[in-house]
Amino acid sequence: xxxxxxxxxxxxxxxxxxxxxxxxxxxxxxxxxxxxxxxxxxxxxxxxxxxxxxxxxxxxxxxxxxxxxxxxxxxxxxxxxxxxxxxxxxxxxxxxxxxxxxxxxxxxxxxxxxxxxxxxxxxxxxxxxxxxxxxxxxxxxxxxxxxxxxxxxxxxxxxxxxxxxxxxxxxxxxxxxxxxxxxxxxxxxxxxxxxxxxxxxxxxxxxxxxxxxxxxxxxxxxxxxxxxxxxxxxxxxxxxxxxxxxxxxxxxxxxxxxxxxxxxxxxxxxxxxxxxxxxxxxxxxxxxxxxxxxxxxxxxxxxxxxxxxxxxxxxxxxxxxxxxxxxxxxxxxxxxxxxxxxxxxxxxxxxxx
Numbered sequence: 001x002x003x004x005x006x007x008x009x010x011x012x013x014x015x016x017x018x019x020x021x022x023x024x025x026x027x028x029x030x031x032x033x034x035x036x037x038x039x040x041x042x043x044x045x046x047x048x049x050x051x052x053x054x055x056x057x058x059x060x061x062x063x064x065x066x067x068x069x070x071x072x073x074x075x076x077x078x079x080x081x082x083x084x085x086x087x088x089x090x091x092x093x094x095x096x097x098x099x100x101x102x103x104x105x106x107x108x109x110x111x112x113x114x115x116x117x118x119x120x121x122x123x124x125x126x127x128x129x130x131x132x133x134x135x136x137x138x139x140x141x142x143x144x145x146x147x148x149x150x151x152x153x154x155x156x157x158x159x160x161x162x163x164x165x166x167x168x169x170x171x172x173x174x175x176x177x178x179x180x181x182x183x184x185x186x187x188x189x190x191x192x193x194x195x196x197x198x199x200x201x202x203x204x205x206x207x208x209x210x211x212x213x214x215x216x217x218x219x220x221x222x223x224x225x226x227x228x229x230x231x232x233x234x235x236x237x238x239x240x241x242x243x244x245x246x247x248x249x250x251x252x253x254x255x256x257x258x259x260x261x262x263x264x265x266x267x268x269x270x271x272x273x274x275x276x277x278x279x280x281x282x283x284x285x286x287x288x289x290x291x292x293x294x295x296x297x298x299x300x301x302x303x304x305x306x307x308x309x310x311x312x313x314x315x316x317x318x319x320x321x322x323x324x325x326x327x328x329x330x331x332x333x334x335x336x337x338x339x340x341x342x343x344x345x346x347x348x349x350x351x352x353x
Contacts (some may be wrong), residue, residue, distance in 0.1 A: 001129045003114060007338035009125060011117035011277060013164075015042055016335050018108040023281060027105040030284030035101065038307040039093040048086045054079050057084045082297050091264040099311055100292040104283040106166045106328035109245045113256060117277060118158040126261060127154040137258070143260030147250035158263045165248035165280045166256070170328075172238040172289065177300065182237040186223045190216065190251060222325055225317060232316065233309045237300035238293075293327040301327050 006012075017023055036045075116126060130141055130152060141152040146160045193216040200209035229235065245256035266275040285292070293301035295312040304310045312321060324331045 003129065003133060003171060004338060006116070006125060006129045007114070009122055010119060012338070013113075013115040013277065013279070014336050015109040015111065015113045017279075018106060018281070019330050019333055019335050022276070023279065024053060024105045026279070027281045027283060029101045029104045030282055032285070032287060034290045035097050039096045040089070045090070048090060052086050055086075056152035062085070063112060096307075097315075100294070102306065103293065103327045104170075104251040104285065105282045106326075106330060107170055107243060108328070108333075109168070109256065110243050111245075112258060113245070114259050115164070115264075116259075116261040120157070120260055123157050125185055130154060138280065142257045142260045144249060144260065148252075149254040149257075149260070150250060152259070152261065153174070158261055161250060161263055161265050163278055163280065164262070164264050166281045166282070167244075167246040167248060167253065168281070169244040170283075171241050171244060171286055171292075172301065173241055175238075177237040177239070179226065179235050179237065179302075182297050182300050183193055183223060183226055183230075185300075186219060186226070189298060190219050190223065193219065218324070219283065221321075222297060222304060225295075225321060225325060226302070229313055229316060233313065235294070235304050235309075237297060237302055238297055240301050264286075296325045296327050306344065 007014075036042075090238070130138065131154070133141065138152075142149050143152045143155065143156065144150075144158050144160070144162055147162055193212055197209050197212050197216060200206075200212060226235075246253045247256050247260070248254075265278045267278040291303045291305075291309060292307070294304055294313055295302040304313075317325075323329060
């Protein structure tokens with residue numbers, strides 16, 4: 001039995017899960033202290049809050065009675081124009097951070113992953129798939145037993161309803177690369193791809209030539225954007241080394257294995273009556289980075305010393321280019337073919353019942 005056959009009779013999750021719009025909307029970006037301070041210094045933030053506290057006061061309306069007593073009818077907060085301007089300064093800083101951090105909601109595992117929803121009546125098919133795996137693949141197959149991750153055993157189906165929590169963290173090279181080094185490597189890659197396309201055509205490998213040509217056009221476009229931006233800004237590059245993927249069960253973190261089966265809790269999504277696997281996904285950046293990736297450049301991600309520059313690039317490229325070359329873009333990423341619909345809002349739970 002192939003993995004594709006197994007997915008056709010089980011609700012599942014795989015590495016394409018973040019492509020589902022419902023997942024991106026619910027994904028949380030782990031807030032770090034430096035994120036709060038990139039658009040407004042801590043001293044300025046403290047100064048604003050003190051000033052707002054000084055301005056903010058209550059005005060109470062009192063009514064005098066004939067017997068001399070006073071009755072408090074209502075009270076309201078008095079806010080001046082200055083108070084509103086100071087508040088807007090804090091809100092604007094937060095909006096800018098959210099705009100940059102929204103890229104992180106697109107982070108997904110870079111290696112194949114599959115999570116299966118346990119079903120008693122078809123568990124034997126999971127066992128059949130497991131038995132057909134190599135010893136190395138079997139060692140990467142796990143089951144959830146009472147909120148713990150254990151090696152899969154054919155005679156031990158998953159035990160206990162669990163919530164699925166995922167934690168993703170991209171990590172980068174420590175070495176910084178100048179924009180000249182980034183463009184030089186892109187240029188070398190482009191030349192290699194041009195030769196590869198010619199060789200594929202000579203050998204009659206049309207499918208390979210077509211795929212390589214598409215990637216070649218993307219890199220050429222990528223290079224032209226970087227050349228254009230480099231005239232206005234001063235970016236530097238870091239190589240994306242990978243994405244650390246973890247599952248959290250009962251408060252304990254585990255490395256996300258290649259295959260996993262569990263009895264997951266379900267929930268309704270929006271107005272849909274169809275049940276979905278309940279997922280809590282969180283993305284965070286390495287604490288030492290203290291900057292947001294702003295643009296993709298082949299194997300590199302571009303960063304800017306000034307966070308304002310990272311925002312400005314969105315005004316210097318088209319919306320189409322932004323979708324195509326932002327970090328962790330999904331321009332050529334799609335849901336697995338076994339998903340019940342191309343625009344699935346989140347993970348199917350009872351679709352196969």
